[in-house]
Amino acid sequence: MIKNLGILVLLIAVCALTAWQEPRFWSAYNVGNTLSWTGLHGLLALGTAVVILTGGIDLSVGSVAGLAGVMLPWTIVRLGWPPALALPAVLVGAVGIGVIHGLLITRLRLQPFLVTLCGLLVCRGLARYVTGDATIGFREADAPLRAIATATPFSVAVPGLDAPIAIPIAFLWLIAFALVLAIFLRRTIGGRSLFALGKNEAAARMSGVATSTWTVVAYAVSAGVAGFVGALLALDVNSVQPSTHAQWYELYAIAAAVLGGCSLRGGELSVIGVVLGAAILRVLYNAINILAIPTQLEFAVVGIVILVGAMIDEGLRRLTSR
């Protein structure tokens, strides 16, 4: 837990500072929105973190999300598939992309960076080609399906807030996935195998761990989650631009994962840390708008805060290792 302390302190600091400067930050509506975006980006970051845990990297998540976001409305609106078929098909397709990445990395021994970079390019290209680059949306037809991205199943009253927070479903997806992932990583053979191969692949293999299989699983999880997020994002915004849908989101995901304590060398993953990392990024973007900081400064502010976070983290680590 001490490992996540730095980032938690940073998150609370950013929230407190923003709320102090602009009380509307602390309104039910704004908190609800931030939770929703945290949900989507947190999911993406957790998926990516699983790959980072193995010592690999997945640069393709933004493009896989983009392709999934395009394929969902495309199959429903253009091909007329029922949503109950289209969504599973899109998810299976996304997982398939991850499996291909994993096989290329384990069987052909290609570098993860290269494989997933090519995945990034190929998926983005296919998304643009399939739609002829035209913006695509769900029109009016798919209200029930849109609910999985935009519903607010229940509200929570928080003292000091103007109204009960309507908890967005995207955030609930994140909580659910985080719980499943945490249990999987701590308690199951698969989770143990992922940690072991991330810390020392040779030693894990020499202990009879099926390192190749679990590496493929890691990439499949990452791509599958990316596909799901891409679909949610498409349903949420209801206007999918093939060339920009979820573009560069892999960078936010990697940043959130590393901010949350993942080492790019592998072998480390804290589910709570990654969720907090994603939350910080979203709160920052929100704070910049709420505080009317010029949007042009956005990247600069985000970059500086990530650096500060990393510094606090390293400082705490040195203190505790004494």
Next chain:
Amino acid sequence: MHRLVRGALGAFVIAFGATSCGDRSGDAIRVALITNGSSDFWAIAKAGVHEAERTAGVSCDFHMPAEANAEAQQRLIETVVARGARALAISPLDSDNQVPMLDEAAKALHLVCVDSDAPRSKRLAYVGTDNVAAGRAAGSLLKDVLPAGGRIMLFVGRMDAQNAKERTQGIREAIAGSAIEILDVRTDLGDPAKAKANVQDTLAAHPDIAGLVGLWSYDGPAILSAVEEAGRAGKVAIVTFDEEDAVLAGIERGVIAGTIVQDPWRFGHDAVLLMARLARGEASGVPASGILDVPVRTIRKADVAAFRADLRQKLGR
């Protein structure tokens, strides 16, 4: 699904170096059009391009850059020149800074601007809407729906695009002297999800906001979805540009006051006709001012049905 299969096949063909595509139209004069990104707007323009290809007997390469930046356009211009096009119509993303790049292209072929102008370059003509006039139309629509005035927020991808600057200028001109005040302009770099988050943050930070204006096409659906989810439909005046499906639906529901549409079909159509004339050496087609104006229209609830029918016919859907 066959498109996907064809896409994959195409990727493999390119990967194995068989890049020489068959020339569909034989010896027809080749011209090209480079957009500033991809959207329905350009899909409609493409229909106009196809129509003009038939009537003028030319072949037009239609390019939508993957990234909305000058570098992507630069690469496309190089491709167009290399493929031997005689004329090029382009919607420059950053007209002020792309002047050298445009002038370089103008040496190789007849250059025309479309949709967004670069008046300081050596382009021969500009086909498009006077974006200041379009901004003025949006401004007067705002004055109609907000007679008591109020504070409004503008949303756009990037403020360095000429059309963004001019539309903003037009809105300012139209609302000058009224009680409407522009609070700020929020940019999203072309990411619709970011556009939506910008709208949500505006609603959170400024509960008293009276109007929201989406300057680029996808900003309309982003505003619409954020406002409806916040339960503020009907309480905030929304004015948008262009005609995305979601926007037209929003107008019909009465959530969006109206949208300012250009006539992208005519952009594509007129640009190709103009290029055909230039390529054949007929200078007569170019007006003295160098500007071929395609006027804008304001689509309100009463106009939607007729507009949509017309659109469908042009898109052939």
Next chain:
Amino acid sequence: MPFLAVEGLSKRFAGVVALDGVSLHVDRGEWLAIAGENGAGKSTLMKILAGVETRDAGRIVLDGEPVALRSVREAKALGIAWIPQERSLCANLSIEDQLFLGRERTRRFGFVDRRGRRARAVEALARVGLDVPPTMTVGRLSTGNQQLLEIARALDEHARVLILDEPTSSLTPHESERLFAALARERERGVAVLYVSHRVAEIVERADRVVGLTDGKNSGELAERPFSESDVVRLMAGRAVSAATPTSRTFGPPRFSIDGLRTRRHPRELVSIEVRAGEIVGLAGLIGAGRTEILRAAFGADAATSGRISVDGTCVDVASPKAAVRAGIALVPEDRPADGVILDASVRTNIGLASLRDGARRGFVDRVAEKVRARAWIERLGIKTRSDRSLVRKLSGGNQQKVAFAKWLARSPRVLLLDEPTRGVDVGAKEEIHRCIEDAARAGAAVLVASSELGELLRLCDRIVVLQRGAIRGEFARAQFSEQRVLELATGAATAPGAHV
């Protein structure tokens, strides 16, 4: 007055006392051995002298002058050179680049003085008796010659005190001889040698004097030659260690067989070995004889080009370690930090790693069993660790090796393959590891153990198979054991000079 004197040296890490008032001295041309078990403070002592760590208290006097020794740079400038056990060479560099790495002499404008450095490199190599071209890459040198190269570099930097940490742990007898010959010449020139080793025989043979360390304190001194092995062992352990005589075991039916195995390294040699239940068979041979390759191929860690592996008469397709593990084969590999243990995982995780499926239900690890198992094996093998959740990295080498053993013993393997099971392990831990190998055999495992330490094989094995260049040259039953004859076979009459360069 001694050349180097250390007085009352103390050092603590995070509250743990590593050195507590240690004093010793060494004269010019003297060879001082430092004996002690792992964790006795030898490494800390060496690191302080080399300037890697700073002391908390104590005086260090070199040539009559008190010295601060605050940095590696300072230690080097004073002529103190430390040759650590882990090689720190760059395999891709040429020998001469390695020699001058980081201290390049340049002419004007930063150009390297190529001719000058070539001559100097040849001279430095000759000084340690290393007859190789300076342009050869470091990676092609044998481990022993890499050791000599490091010493050559230290001497070229005008070392007056050489600190050697387990210099012979990975050398063949022949290479060790060369190393000692080179050191003897330097001793003549007045270089003082501080020597840390677990190899009691070497200490007895070479050292002028022995200082013992136990728990960070001086535990005695053998001030004058001659001293016996048991003297040294007593000094090391701080107690008398009885050399356990192997108790007899009964052999069962043939349990493990390697039949016509060809490895990638020696594709033309066929190797067949059979081990019976309860039998311990040794693989002897020089470095490069193919011991490791055979064990790794039999475990599925490297692909073999041909051959059949069977356990209890059933042919096993060892496509991967996973398949081998499933068939009841276990391998404690040679390179402990790389393959044997996960340094940054806990003792418990490491011990449980090969047994994740034991008692697992629907993919969920039985965490209670894992904890109980880990604690039981820590107890049984006497693994010295603060808790079962401590990182393996924090353990001494011997205890790390016990963890690597426990991982497999927890599965009661039918076949136990061991590659250098006691490398870099102190005397006490070595005894304990030998005992646990014997216990495994007594429980019915077929044990195949490779070691470059012949004494270990002679003491442990029921049978020794001698390899040379990937081929079996002979076999000895326990009654025929003779160090001389094993060595003759292992070196082979056909060995061309320089073959192991």
